[in-house]
Amino acid sequence: MEFAKLFEQYRIPHLSGRYVTLNHIEPLLAERNTNNQLQVLGQSVQGRPVYAYTIGTGKIRILMWSQMHGNESTTTKALMDFLNLLHSGTELADNLLRDFTFCCLPMVNPDGAEVWTRENANGVDLNRDAFHRSQPESQLLRKIFEDFKPDCCYNLHDQRTIFGAGDTGKPATVSFLAPSFNEERHIHHARARAVGVIAAMNEEIQRxxxxxxxxxDDTFNINCVxxxxxxxxxxxxxxxGGHYPNDYARDVTRKYxxxxxxxxxEFLNENVIVSNGLQEYLNIPQNKICFFDFVYKNVKINYEDSEIITNFAAQFKEELSDGKLVFNAYVAKIGGLDDFFGHVEWDAKxxxxxxxGDSNIIEVDQKADFNLGKNVKVVNGIVEN
Known part of the structure; x- marks a missing residue:
């Protein structure tokens, strides 16, 4: 299967950027509601609809949900691209719809998406509310899980740009987990099946x-969905979905x-048992916090009344301004960067x-606007000349 070509064919171009709210996807869902596939499961804390989109007639039942953290939109875009493929009328779409039944919740936390926060309107992380189910959104997800009776679940999220793939020096553009079901992290039939799916996905993504x-990390947490x-x-x-170089909009990552x-x-449909799936899964390097967005090396600064040569880092914060998401860079760490990489690195020599002015003092949390020497200007973390 030519996966990359399929993505380019069915990607929804006007659904782009990081800031994705219910207003962006409601028209797309309505357009694809050709046979009563769209259902309102209930309302969020602030009364926004939480949608489920169910399509297909196959015996393999797949439940997928995205944006239970409001500020994690990459997988929502990819999920909508996938629904676009299912409506293509192609042989591939027909085969998928014959073999699978898909139930998709593209935005579990519409209130958080609106104001670009991880939590819902009550300040609760929905992915830490699986046990108590104190929030209406958590209750809706659990109810559709019980009513739909899936054979496999896909829990779709984003991760910050700080994560690398182990010690490779490369960003973790995609990360996986087959969650544990007990504190001992045992492998039972269901988890083994999830491991096999991940091994198959990883094999393709590595290409x-x-x-x-x-x-x-697979530490067990009963509060996680x-x-x-x-x-x-x-x-x-x-x-x-994680960082791909120069892709802060995450419109490249959505492809993966x-x-x-x-x-x-494809793996689930073939219904194969992979004897070495667990080892292939364990061979995927663990996520490691080892990146900043910007690292500036060999900079002369004033530190505790002495001039020193050091390295420092800056990191973007995603902030809403007048209904638009902006990336504002702030100084994040000064010195102690031996074990860190920068998505962008600059040697100040x-x-x-x-x-x-003439100050050569820099502090954590200040805006990343400064000069390096007389000729290099840095604005919002980015070297302009």
């Missing part, structure tokens, strides 16, 4: 972005999420830092 796949569903004997796969979904479905 496109070798070395840029990570694996999350994936751990709970795995405990209930339903294979559950966590997929996280789309590819992961399709390759996973011992140039003096000027951070406003």
């Amino acid at each position: 496109h972005i070798p070395g840029q796949v990570g694996r999350f 994936g751990d709970t569903f795995q405990l209930l004997n339903v294979p559950t796969v966590l997929i996280e 999420i789309f590819i992961a979904l399709l390759s996973g479905f 011992e140039a003096v830092l000027y951070a406003g």
Whole structure:
């Protein structure tokens, strides 16, 4: 299957950028509601609809949900691209719809998406509410899980730009996890099935972005949705979209999420048992916090009344301004960067830092606007000349 070509064919161009809200996807869902596939499960805390889109007649039942963290939109875009493929009328679409029944919740947390926060309107992380189910959105997800009775679940998320794929020096553009179902991290039938799906997805993704796949820590947490569903004997796969070089809009990363979904479905449809799936899964390097967005090396600064040559880092914060998402860079760490990489690195070659006037003092949390020497200007973290 030509996965990359399929993505380019079915990507929805006008659904782009990081800031994706219910207003962006409601028209797309309505357009694809050709046979009463769209259902309102209920309302969020602030009364926004939480949608489920169910399509297909196959015996393999797949439940997928995205944006339960409001500020994690990459997988929502990829999920909508996939629904676009299912409506293509092609042989591939027909085969998928014959073999599978898909139930998709593209935005579990519409309130958080609106204001670009991880939590819902009550300040609760929905992915830490699986046990108590104190929030209406958590209750809706659990109800559709019980009513739909999936054979496999896909828990779709984003991760920050700070994660690398182990010690490779490469960003974790896609990360996976087959969640544990107990504190001992045992492998039972459901988890083994999830491991096999991930091994198949990783094999395909490595063909496109070798070395840029990570694996999350599998410490058991009953409050997490994936751990709970795995405990209930339903294979559950966590997929996280991460950073691809120069892709802060995550419109490249969405391609690899789309590819992961399709390759996973191909594996499930073949219904094969992979004898070395666990080892292939464990060979995926664990995610490691080892990146900043910007690292500036060999900079002369004033530190505790002495001039020193050091390295420092800056990181983007995603902030809403007048209904638009902006990336504002702030100084994140000064010194102690031996074990860190920068998505962008700049060697100042011992140039003096000027951070406003003639000051060569820089502090954590200040805006990343400064000069390096007399000729290099940095604005919002980016070297302009």
